[in-house]
Amino acid sequence: MQHHNRPIFIVGAPRSGTTLFQYILKSHPNISLPTGESHFFIPLFRNESLYGDLNLVENIKKVLSAMYKQSADFLDTDLHGIKIDIDQLALAFQKEGRNTITSIIAGLFEKNALGEGKQRWGDKTPYYVLHMQTILKMFPGAQFIHIIRDGRDCALSILERNHDFGVYNLFFAAKYWEMYVEIGRKIGSELPKDVYFEVKYEDLLSNPESIMRNVCNFLNEPYSDQLINYKKSGEAGKTPLLQAPIQNKNQNKWAQNMSTQQIKLFEGAVGKALTQCGYTLQTDAQPIALAEKAWWRLHNLVQVYYFTQCKRFNKLLK
16 A cells, blocks of 8 residues: 555544644645544444445435534534535545445545645544554554653643543543553554554654654655644644644643642552653552542542533523
8 A cells, every 4th residue: 555545643642742743744745634633433434334325325425414413613624625515525425436434534534635735634533542443444554643641741731621521630630541541552562563653742842853753754754844843723722832833841740730649649540551651750659549549430420420410500591
């Protein structure tokens, strides 16, 4: 398979720097990356049988409509090479013989890349790190770049957006990070070297040119200075870092913003995962007792329930 036919997937734990990496890599003159997250690959693929014979244009429309229902914002605002018109796309895909979920998804991204004047497409949806084997069934030529960030900094960032992730205490944030990293690295260890590649977020900040040269080598793409001078986001949104050049200082925030007790809790929860990823522990924390783990999990469950009930109540008031 020619390298330009190999889709690129940026994956990792939430708040690991995947969005920054996305904006850097999409600045490559040959690589098209939408600016948001798709989220529909796995559910559409798993439910392919629900859509019937995809040689029929009406069934292709059903697929595109389901895609739009789940990820309307992504399709309307994050694809910069095409404008979504379900009827026209369905007809085009039928003429092109795209009669599987995989080929329909590929068609969407390929047309978007073509509209941007680029050959190769990719996607940044962090949770696909848990589903890399399924993605490979869909796209046997796929390449994965797994962004790994110090879990202590990830936890601080996740807790700033606790409602988005359903994470309401430091222990649960630690286990949330650990799940993504450990599953991703376990799957990655079983994949060929030309399929899976890890990038440490801190290394990207400290030595961006070297890291991006290594990334380009992995992708079999020529290095471009446009990567380091990447096009900044026009809107800060939830990631204001995207409006600024790469900032080496955006790391090790946990050392100033966590108390010793908090660091000890985090390292007691996932110290092994931190060291396996190459991060140094600051405390002599011992593994957390089962009773304390249960308490933190119960605390998070109660908080999720409380927030859900508040949302329902507020809807009733409208």
